[in-house]
Amino acid sequence: MPQSPTVSLAAIPPAGGRIVILTGAGISKESGLETFRDPGGIWSKVRLEDVATPEAFARDPARCHAFYNMRRARHRSMDVQPNAAHHALVRLEKEWPGDVLLVTQNVDSLHDRAGSKNLIHMHGIYTQARCNDCGHALDWPGDMSVEDICSGCSRAGGLRPNVVWFGEMPMQMERIYEALRSCDLFISIGTSGNVYPAAGFVAAVRKMTDAHTAELNLEPSQGATLFAEAHYGPATQTVPAYVDTLLAAYQ
DSSP states (O other): OOOOOOOOGGGSOOTTOOEEEEEOGGGTGGGTOOOSSSTTSGGGTSOHHHHSSHHHHHHOHHHHHHHHHHHHHHHHOTTOOOOHHHHHHHHHHHHSSSOEEEEEOOOSSHHHHHTOOSEEETTEEEEEEEETTTOOEEEOOSOOOTTOBOTTTOOBSOEEEEEOOTTSOOTTHHHHHHHHHTOSEEEEESOOSOSTTGGGHHHHHHHHOOOEEEEEESSOOTTGGGOSEEEESOHHHHHHHHHHHHHHTTO
16 A cells, blocks of 8 residues: 655645646556657657648548547557546545546546546547537547548538547636636646646646645656645556545545
8 A cells, every 4th residue: 555645734725625636648557558748659659740630630531530440449448447546536526525626638538437527528538529510529439430420410521539639729728727716726647747738737726826736747747846746656656645645634
C-alpha cells in the first residue's frame, strides 16, 4: 500500500470546497494504453498531420478512419481496464463533501467505465461519431468508414470520430473555465503540460483565484513550476494516496 503523500494544510479545501481535476494520457498508461507524446508514443509512429486534423480527413478520410479504427479496436481490448487511479477519482467524487469536476484530455472511456459521473471529455471520445454535415453525434464503438450513413441527416461520407483534432476548439470550454474560476483545489494528473489550452489551466487558476494547485505525475511536466505542490510516481500509487489524504481530513 503506497504511503500517503505529505500534503500541506493549504491543499485541503474547506468542507464543501470545489475541486477541479485535469487528467491526461499518463493516468491511462498503466491500463495498457499508449500515450501520444512520450518517447515511443503514438505521435512518434504516425504523423498527426496525416490522421488528426480536419485537413487530413478532407484529404484522405479512409486513412483517418483506418487509424481510428485501430485505436478503437485497442480501446475495446479486454485487457484494457480502468486502473486504481481511475477508481480513486470515482471515490473522491462520491465521498468528497463538495463538488468534484473531472476534465479529461483522454479520448478513451476509462473514466466512464470506472464510474465517474461529473466528467467532461474536452477532446471528445473514441466511442462516438460526429457528422461533419449536420453535427449529429452518436455512439459508435465499432469500425467507421466513408460509406457509413449518418442517422441524423441520412448522408454518407461525413461521419468522423467525435474527437477534437489539431486546429479545432476543445469541447465545453466555457463550463471548464467557469469551474476553474470558482475552484478551491486544482489537481493535474498525468499530463505533459505542452498541449493547450489544458496546459494553461494552472496559470488560469493562479490568475483568477487563490486556489491550491497540485501536480501528480510520473515526472515533472513542462508547467511543473507553476504548481504549489507536486508528487511524482506512477498514477496508480500517487492518485489513490492523494485521495486518501484529502478524504481523511473529513473522516
